[in-house]
Amino acid sequence: MEELARTWWVYLVRGVCAILFGVLALIWPxxxxxxxxxxxxxxxxxxGVFALFGAGRGAGLGSRGWMIFYGVVSILTGVAVFVWPGITALVLLFFIAxxxxxxxxxxxxxxxxxxxxxxxxxxxxxSGALSVLFGVLLFIRPAPGALALVWLIGIMAILYGIALVALSFRIKGLASRWRGPSGTPRVV
Structure with missing residues (x-):
């Protein structure tokens, strides 16, 4: 708990990045x-870099191994996107469809x-019929579907970022309640 509390800011930075990403997607549709x-x-x-940093500092909500795995996969995904941006966009769209x-x-x-x-x-x-219709429309008309996905991704990123920011402050608050007035951990 103490390690998690010391690195609460890692979740804050990740949340702020997600919110900025989402806002950029919505501002420029x-x-x-x-x-x-x-x-x-x-x-x-x-x-991915911040996830690895958090894992190195013991800030994972799960096991450190899974946090390292997540960080590596996230970094490799980002690198693949830079190497194959056009293919990534189309493949991602078709996977979603x-x-x-x-x-x-x-x-x-x-x-x-x-x-x-x-x-x-x-x-x-x-709901199933609407989902099938959405997928078929993405296959048939990928360009307008991509614009719609920009909006969905932007909104999702903002909500995810808000959740991470709230989590970071919750973790920070738990740390202060977990410690006594002198800063030493409470014995339970």
């Missing part, structure tokens, strides 16, 4: 997907299987 991918690549590298179709089909199947056994099972079918 006409930004090309290629530019967004490059900004994402930079964010992934910075996030495929994910939307597959999850939509699974939701439709779940809604049909739950027919008569659960209340409002039709909501599974409707």
């Amino acid at each position: 006409a930004i090309t997907v290629l530019a967004l991918v490059v900004v994402f690549g930079a964010y992934a590298i910075v996030d 495929a994910w939307a179709v597959v999850t939509g089909v699974l939701e439709i199947v779940a809604g049909i299987r739950l027919r008569g056994t659960a209340a409002n099972e039709w909501m599974f079918v409707i």
Whole structure:
């Protein structure tokens, strides 16, 4: 707990970076997907570096090994984005489209299987159909779909960043409650 409390600011920096990334995506909606991918690549590298730093300082919420793994994967993702930005954008878009179709089909199947056994099972079918429609539209019209994804990614990054900032202050607050008035750890 003490190690986590000493490095609360790592989560704060990661949260602020996510918020800045999200705001940039929303301020310039006409930004090309290629530019967004490059900004994402930079964010992934910075996030990975801070995750490795946090792991080195013992600031992981999980095991140190998983935090190191996360940091390395994040950095490698960022490097891949810089090496293949155009391919990264298109592949990412198609992965999201495929994910939307597959999850939509699974939701439709779940809604049909739950027919008569659960209340409002039709909501599974409707949400699944919307997900399939979204995925198909991304496959058919990738450019407008990419612009829509810019907005979704921007909003998601801002919400994620706000959550990390809140977590950082919560961890900082827990540290002060965990210590006594003299700064020494309380014995429980």
